[in-house]
Structures are given as structure tokens and as C-alpha cells.
Amino acid sequence: MSFRIALSGLNAASSQLDVTADNIANVNTTGFKSSRTSFADVYATSNNDVTKTTPGAGVRLNTIVQQFSQGNIDFTDNNLDLAISGEGFFTMKGSSGVTYTRAGAFSVDREGFVVNNNNDRLQVYPATSNGDFATGSLSDLQLQVTENAPQASSRADIGVNLPGDAPIPTSTPFDPTVASSYNHATSMTVYDSLGTLHTATLYFVKDPAANTWQQNVYIDDNPVSLGNTLSFDNTGTLQSPASGIVTVPSYDPNNGAAAIDLSLDFTSSTQYGNEFGVNSLQQDGFTTGRLTGIEVASNGVVSARFTNGQSSQLGKVALAGFSNPNGLQQQGDTAWAETFSSGSPRVGEPGSSNFGLLQAGALESSNVDLTEQLVEMITAQRNFQANAQMIQTSDAVTQAIINIR
Template structure:
């Protein structure tokens, strides 16, 4: 009997060593969670045997539990790397179906999908039509391979200060003669096809107190009619137009020479003033932009993924979905630092970073293995001593058996 008991001890010590070796081997595996071997004693007694003199029958490995404690967050130079600080798991879809992982080393495949090293696709909550995220469904996240479409300029906001003591220019207005106007400012505007055009606005003081004429030139050609803006003599603020916006100026696409749709420009001077002696441009804004190519991807702490384009635009691509489980230790290990749900783990609860206990996302970083190397080396020594002690027990039992056999 002692042979079998000691043999069970050897097997248990070997399992202990196997688990410890697995932990040590994965000390540098991103998102890896260490394990520990759990043991229980074995008694070969009938259920109605109440004797307190029964000896045990050895030991068995009752389970191998994983420790889902937080690993250190190491920063990298890859914007697609993501680390979770919290209890959540990334949701991945691949050949084996849906799996869950803490390893956030992602890249882009040839079709533009965000994948891990096992070509499993990262799942996100897609962007709905109103700009929110559809948290009731999941989709593969795919980086845009097309250009960002242009937007024609429609609204122009000009915040300037016109000097109150400016003289009235002499002569007929001539854009090529600075003495026929007081001041000018320029900006770039865009037609419906994203072609840039230079818009220059000229300002001329009139003989009427606190009144200025405004003229618009686009690509060197005057557009629309001369408009008048006036300022309050007491406050210096804009008096007319009352709402700050002049009548729109329409430029036909044929005149622009690009085949674009007609351009309609609305100029708002609501923040303009007539103060002091100096001309100044305090703000100049127009809402158009040209086509753009994607230059990078940004991920915020809540998992919102945005594509950044050369035209200065950001486009929402989705929000990284995170999953948590009531019993993570019940999940089935699938290799490649991933797990699958089981009956014991319960079903996943899906959410986004920054909510409940799903955790926060850190872009440009990876969660390191949570293996404590010092602790594992101590475990290795302990398992080694246990193995040696059980081997010695077998040797002792053998000597006793040999003594009995040699009795005459």
C-alpha cells in the first residue's frame, strides 16, 4: 500500500513541477495568467466506516487553478497594442469560434482587419447611424483603406477687430491697389470635390460712421456683391447684420473650373468688433476640408477606436468590446493565451472600458505576465523536495519488503 501512496505523491509532485515549469516558461508571455496546482488527499474507506484508524491512500491533483491577478502594464511603440487594467477580456473571433484573451498585441491583416498573432479578429461595438455605439451587437473592426471624403465649405466665421479711427480709402476699390481699401485677410475654402480655393475678404471704411464694406474674392475673382457691416458706437460690437451672418454668396461650379457643385458661403461676423487703432484677426474658421488619407489609429481609455486622416478628420470605427465572467477559473484554456466559456464559467457579460469592473484600456501598451518569478522558484524547490521525499518513501518501502522476503 505504501508503494501506491508514495507513487501518488510522486505524480502529484511531478504535476506541481509541470505547473511551475509552465509558469516560468511563460514569464515573458503578454497577457499570461499563472496557475497553481491544488491537491486533495485520498481515502479508500466505505462511507459507513467510521473508524478513526483508517490510513489515507495518497494524494491527487484536484484542480489546476489560474490566478487572474493584474499584470504590469508595459508601454510599446505600437498604437494597436492594448492593455486592460481591470477584469475584462478582449473578445476575439477565429476558426474556433469566439474566444477571450488578455493579450492585446494586435496588428492589421491584408484585408485591413485588426487581428492577433493567431489571426483571430478583434470584436467591437459598431458605430450606429447617430454616432453612438450599438452595444447590442458585435462586429469585426476594420481599418479604412479608402480616403476620407471631402466636405465643401459652407460656413465661414470671421472674428476681426477693425480700427475705429481708420481713414476712408481714396479712389475706386481695386484689389491690386492697397490704398483703395483698409485691410484684407485670406483663407482656404473647399468645393464639393475637395479642391482648395483661396478666399480673400477686403474691408473698406465708408464715409458713414462705424460702417465698413466687405468684398469677397475667390481665386482672384470677385464673388457676390459688396456687403456692409456696421458697429455700435457705444460698445464697438457688431450692430448689423443683427444675427452676425451676411446673406450667402453662391459660386457656381462652372466658375470654379473643377466641375464641382455650386459653393454656397455663409459669412458670420458675430465675434467681430471695432475697437482701438489696430486691425487684428482673432479667429478665422471654415468648415470645409479636402480628401484625406489615413495616417494613424487612436484608442482612448474607454476603447473608442478612431482613424486619423491627413485632412484633420477623425472617424469613429467602433468601441472595443470587453467581456467579464462570474467564474473566470471555470473557463477552458485554448492556448495562444486565450480562453473559451464553459458551463462552469457562466456566459460572458459584455461592456466597454471605463464602466463597472470591465477595466480601462491603455493604448500603446501590453499587459505583462503576472508570473512572480521568485515565487515560482520557491515553488520549484518545494516540488523538488516533495518528489525526493516520496522517492525516499518508495526506497524505504522497498527495503522493508526486501527484509520481509529475506526472513527465514
């Protein structure tokens, strides 16, 4: 009997060494979660053994439990490297179905999909046309590889200060080529529907009437809007036009693009002091943009940045949680699959409920404590040696009995 008991101890110590060796081997594996062995004693029960005189029958491996504690966050130079700080798993979809992982080392395949090293695609909530996300479904995250479409200028906010003591120009009528026919000028870039830039020049001419100016608009040195009246009160605040907006007539750029319809908002313009100044000059158009980079916010929003200064939301990373993570089935390659024991996945957004936040340009390292594993290895080694000694002792006892004459 003692042979079998000691043999079960050897098997248990060997299993403990196997698990410890696996932990140590994966000390540098991204997103790896360490395991520990759980043992249970073996006892042959009998309804007649009310006095508890039957000894135990050894030990058996009860289960191997994974430890889903947080690993350290190591920063990298790749914006697509993602680490979860807190609870949750990345949801991946590939040829083998849906899997879950904590390893966020992602890259882009030739079709623009964000994938891991197994070519499984990262799942996100798709972006909608109104700037929100469709949280009722998941889709593959695909980067926008085409150019960002241009937007024609339609509105410009003009914040200038016109000097209150400005003299009336000596030359009349207004002529942009004659500097003495206007007081001040400034220019800005506007865009047509094809993304072609055009230069809009604004000229300001002091009117003989008190606190009144004439404003003229030229685009590409072509007159577009002349004689727009700007009036101020005696505190320098704009009074006319009442809305502050000057509507510029349509301008045809003659390049196949649609006509430029521009509104100028002078609400923030003033008439103070004796110096001309441009405080703000902004318009809402932009040219065609090429992809320059990807940004992932801590709440999982993935955005593409373009050379025209614009950004586009591509999706929102979805995290999955389980009631019993220890019930997940290990698939290898630092991935897990759903089982009956784990329960169904609960999908949510980073930072919501009990889901953790994302860190872009970082990876979660293995949570293996190497010092602890080395101590565990020594313990398992001693257990193995003790059980081997038990077998040797049992053999000596048996041999002694055999040698009785």
C-alpha cells in the same frame, strides 16, 4: 499500501513540477496567467470504521487553478498594441469560433481587419452614422483604408477688429488691385465639394457713415459678394447685420464641383482702437484625407486620423467578463473558451461596470512571479525526494520481511 501512497505522492509532486515548469516557461508570454496546483487527500471510507483506524490512501491532484491577477503594463511603439488595466477579456472571432484573451498584440491583415497572431479578428461595437455605437451587436474591427471624403465649405467664422479711427479710402470706387481703395484685407482657404481649395479674400472699406464699413468678398480673384454693410455701435460691438451673418451668393468653381454656398459669421468682429487685427478665421470645409494613424482611447473608442485633420470613429472595443473565469477552457496561444462552468460572457464597454480601461501602445506582461516559482520548484523537488525515500524505506521493510526464515 505504503508503496501506493508514496507513489501517489510522487505523482502529485510531479504534477506540481509540471505546473511550475509551465509557469516559468511562460514568464515572458504576453497576457499569460500563471497556475497553481490544488491537491486533496485520498481516504478509503467504511461504514464500519467508526473508530477511524483506517489510514489515508495518499494524495491526488484536485485541480489546476489559474491566477487571473493583473500583469505589468509594458509600453510599446505600436498603437494597435492594447493592454487591459483591470477586469475583462478581448473578444476574438476566428475559424475556431469565439475565444477570449488578455494578449493585445494586434496588427492589420491585408483586408484591413485588426487581428492577433492567429488571424482571429478583434470584436468591437460598430459605429453608427450619428456618432454613437451599436452596443447590441458585435462586428470585426476593420480599418478604413480608403481616402476620407472631402467636405465643401459652407460657413466661416470671421473675428476681425476694425480700427475705429480708420480714414476713408482716397481712391474710389473699390478696386482690389488699388491698395488705396480699401483699408484692410485678409484671406482664407475654402474648399469645394471635390476637395479643391480656393482662396477667399475679404476686403474692408471704411464708409463715410460713422461706425460703418463695406465688406467685399472675392474667391479666386473673382468678385462674389460686394457692398456688405457692417455697422457697429459706439462701444465697438457689431450691430448690423443683426444676426452677424453675411450670406455670400453661390460661386461656381468651374471644375465640375458643386457651387460653393458660403455664409460668413461676423458675430465676434469688433471695432476697437486704431489697429486692424485678425483674431479668428475658421471655416468648416476640408480636402480629401489619407489615413495617417489609428488612435484607441481608454474607453475603447477606435478612431482613424487623416491628413486633412479629420478623424473617423471605427468602433468601440468590447470586453467580456465571466462569473467564474477559472471555469474557462484554455485553448493555447493565450486564449480561453467559454464553458458551462465559466458561465455565459457578459459583454460591456471599457471603463463601465467592473470592466477595466484600455491602454494603447502597451501590452500586459505575464503575471508569473519568477522568484515565487523558483521557491515552488524547490518545494516540489523536496516533496518528490521525500516520497521517493518513502518508497525506498517501504522496499527495505518488505525485503526484511521476505528475508525472515
